[in-house]
Amino acid sequence: MADPILELKDVCRFFGGVRAVDGVSFCVSKGQIKSIIGPNGAGKTTLFNVIAGNMKPTKGNIRLQNRNVTMLPDYKMASLGVTRTFQTIKIFSNMTVLENVMIARHPRSRAGFFSAAFRFPWMRREETSLIRESRKYLEFFDLLGKADHPAHTLPFKEQRLLEFARALANEPVILLADEPAAGLNTRETKDIAALIKRIRDTGVTVLLVEHDMSLVMDISDEILVLDFGKKIAEGTPEHIRKNDEVIAVYLGRRAEGA
Numbered sequence: 001m002a003d004p005i006l007e008l009k010d011v012c013r014f015f016g017g018v019r020a021v022d023g024v025s026f027c028v029s030k031g032q033i034k035s036i037i038g039p040n041g042a043g044k045t046t047l048f049n050v051i052a053g054n055m056k057p058t059k060g061n062i063r064l065q066n067r068n069v070t071m072l073p074d075y076k077m078a079s080l081g082v083t084r085t086f087q088t089i090k091i092f093s094n095m096t097v098l099e100n101v102m103i104a105r106h107p108r109s110r111a112g113f114f115s116a117a118f119r120f121p122w123m124r125r126e127e128t129s130l131i132r133e134s135r136k137y138l139e140f141f142d143l144l145g146k147a148d149h150p151a152h153t154l155p156f157k158e159q160r161l162l163e164f165a166r167a168l169a170n171e172p173v174i175l176l177a178d179e180p181a182a183g184l185n186t187r188e189t190k191d192i193a194a195l196i197k198r199i200r201d202t203g204v205t206v207l208l209v210e211h212d213m214s215l216v217m218d219i220s221d222e223i224l225v226l227d228f229g230k231k232i233a234e235g236t237p238e239h240i241r242k243n244d245e246v247i248a249v250y251l252g253r254r255a256e257g258a
């Protein structure tokens, strides 16, 4: 595969007898939007946890830009350019919108956000540039007008956007987004789809977990289907749409529950 950013080989994560992720292998190419779909409990979030270093795999191998990163913890993965948004939004509710982005970005500054006591002129310069750069991310997500608002006062969709702004402020090479359209209406889901494409167009590769099939079919270059922790199909949206096993196991099951 041309220019893989992320490669998983036979990755497993077991919880006692539960094989949440069971021998999954795949690649994500640079500049792709790749989606992982599957029924509830299929292992999608667990797979993200393992890739992002929030959990260690039980076995298997993970490579990022040709480097073995299998057992690295989350902060190391973040420093190597793997960032994520969560199924349940994670932001600092009592901080302002701008501070949320500044904190996400501060590991890149020399002084550090909390230790910057403004004793030296270079610290103050750094603080000013941190604010300026953080505001650029807010502008990208149309949140600049709310920079000084406490994060918890934002409507739900804007809290999601803020979570994206925080993830991008870390300058990822790959962004893992876990159900970004959950809880959003049709109009808002379309906005999120457009936004994910814009993020990809800035050069960030995107790995997406999402239940909204129209969003997945619309924006994905490739789709991987998980069921009971195993990969049951992988390919273009057209390929997945026609795959009998996917229709039976995933789409069929969802239709029953609908």
Ligand SMILES: Nc1ncnc2c1ncn2[C@@H]1O[C@H](COP(=O)(O)OP(=O)(O)OP(=O)(O)O)[C@@H](O)[C@H]1O
Residues within 6 Å of the ligand: 015, 018, 019, 020, 038, 039, 040, 041, 042, 043, 044, 045, 046, 047, 087
């Ligand atoms: N920390 C944990 N401890 C024990 N079991 C877990 C843990 N995390 C996940 N599991 C189990 O692993 C399986 C996969 O869960 P996971 O959350 O990864 O699924 P998912 O595909 O993200 O589902 P959903 O679509 O509902 O978000 C489930 O059976 C779940 O109960």
Ligand SMILES: [Mg+2]
Residues within 6 Å of the ligand: 044, 045, 046, 087
């Ligand atoms: Mg999940």
